[in-house]
Amino acid sequence: MIRHSELYFLWVVLVPAAATLMLGQEPSASLAAQTSTNDGVSAAAIAGAKEDPAAFQRGSKAYAKYCAGCHGALARGGAGAPSLVRSLLVLDDEKGLLIAPVIREGRPDKGMPKLGLSEPEIADVVAWLHVQTYAAGHRGTYTFGNVVTGDAQKGKVYFNTTGKCSTCHSATGDLAGIGSKYEPLSLQTRWLQPREGRRGRRGAAADSKDSDAALPTVTVTLSPGKSFSGVLDHIDDFTVSLHDADGDFHSFTRNGATPKVEVHDPLKAHTDMLRIYTDADIHNVTAYLVTLK
Numbered sequence: 001m002i003r004h005s006e007l008y009f010l011w012v013v014l015v016p017a018a019a020t021l022m023l024g025q026e027p028s029a030s031l032a033a034q035t036s037t038n039d040g041v042s043a044a045a046i047a048g049a050k051e052d053p054a055a056f057q058r059g060s061k062a063y064a065k066y067c068a069g070c071h072g073a074l075a076r077g078g079a080g081a082p083s084l085v086r087s088l089l090v091l092d093d094e095k096g097l098l099i100a101p102v103i104r105e106g107r108p109d110k111g112m113p114k115l116g117l118s119e120p121e122i123a124d125v126v127a128w129l130h131v132q133t134y135a136a137g138h139r140g141t142y143t144f145g146n147v148v149t150g151d152a153q154k155g156k157v158y159f160n161t162t163g164k165c166s167t168c169h170s171a172t173g174d175l176a177g178i179g180s181k182y183e184p185l186s187l188q189t190r191w192l193q194p195r196e197g198r199r200g201r202r203g204a205a206a207d208s209k210d211s212d213a214a215l216p217t218v219t220v221t222l223s224p225g226k227s228f229s230g231v232l233d234h235i236d237d238f239t240v241s242l243h244d245a246d247g248d249f250h251s252f253t254r255n256g257a258t259p260k261v262e263v264h265d266p267l268k269a270h271t272d273m274l275r276i277y278t279d280a281d282i283h284n285v286t287a288y289l290v291t292l293k
């Protein structure tokens, strides 16, 4: 049951509409299930969450000192203070933009005091929380020691039939060796939330193939035979802009259907499918992908 509720928790991240239904009780037994490594998360979860291990360690101490008394040792909630691994604010956070103000200012009227952490301490606590939410969201797939729990054979069937994965991918083609390329936690993120798995690496690594591979593209056709294609930069009712293969920037004014604009998001299938997978599908497909060595 704990595994399932943790997996549902993943859907809370992905399908905010479902959140209200899922934010039910806190499985307190999960405390016992996750004490095998420091703070109950493995090095894999730290890597998967893309946080700095040193920041995580420091954050662990700061969290224990300032926060654990109210929010619980593993942020699963405590008397009078909510779970932070199921907080939508924490889940939606990027780089502390949402969490840091709450730590800085507190919510004194609601029982969360202003605690006087330094900015570096806040950043470390944020890193620690990101790892906790990542680990909680992926726990359904793992037992400790990184043993994948799904049924690879069922995952293979799903891949080739119901999941329609094989219409775009091939186990011996583009996905050959994927099980060796990534450790299981990040492999799961890469297929479940492909955009998410890459986010945060753009910018700095904007020129790397990895971060650009699955960006939406657009073709703008001005007249028959005169069109521009490239990576979509921006689109609204009035303008559309793109970077072409040479890196040149083009921007066009839109007026209704003129010019003709076709947007192609290569990850649309993945995004659409997020609403369809069951827990078992997720476990099984990951188990199958792990076998593609």
Ligand code: HEC
Pocket: 063, 066, 067, 068, 069, 070, 071, 080, 081, 082, 084, 087, 088, 089, 090, 099, 102, 103, 107, 110, 111, 112, 113, 115, 117, 125
């Ligand atoms: C004295 C108890 C207490 C301490 C200590 C405390 N909190 Fe809280 N915290 C609360 C309460 C109570 C709330 C709920 C406030 C509300 O209802 O808006 C809360 C809310 C939050 C929220 C917002 C959650 C949401 O979904 O809106 C975050 C984030 C948070 N705390 C993080 C922390 C962190 C990080 C620390 C340590 C640096 C910490 N808290 C220390 C009691 C505490």
Ligand code: HEC
Pocket: 159, 163, 164, 165, 166, 167, 168, 169, 175, 178, 187, 190, 191, 194, 213, 214, 266, 267, 269, 270, 273, 285, 289
């Ligand atoms: C309509 C086409 C389409 C379908 C259907 C589809 N995918 Fe994908 N998938 C993509 C595209 C496009 C990417 C991004 C490829 C890239 O970045 O090079 C991707 C990325 C991935 C990746 C990450 C590959 C990497 O190297 O990071 C995995 C794993 C994956 N898909 C698995 C699946 C599975 C499992 C299913 C079925 C449940 C599925 N895909 C269904 C188009 C599709």
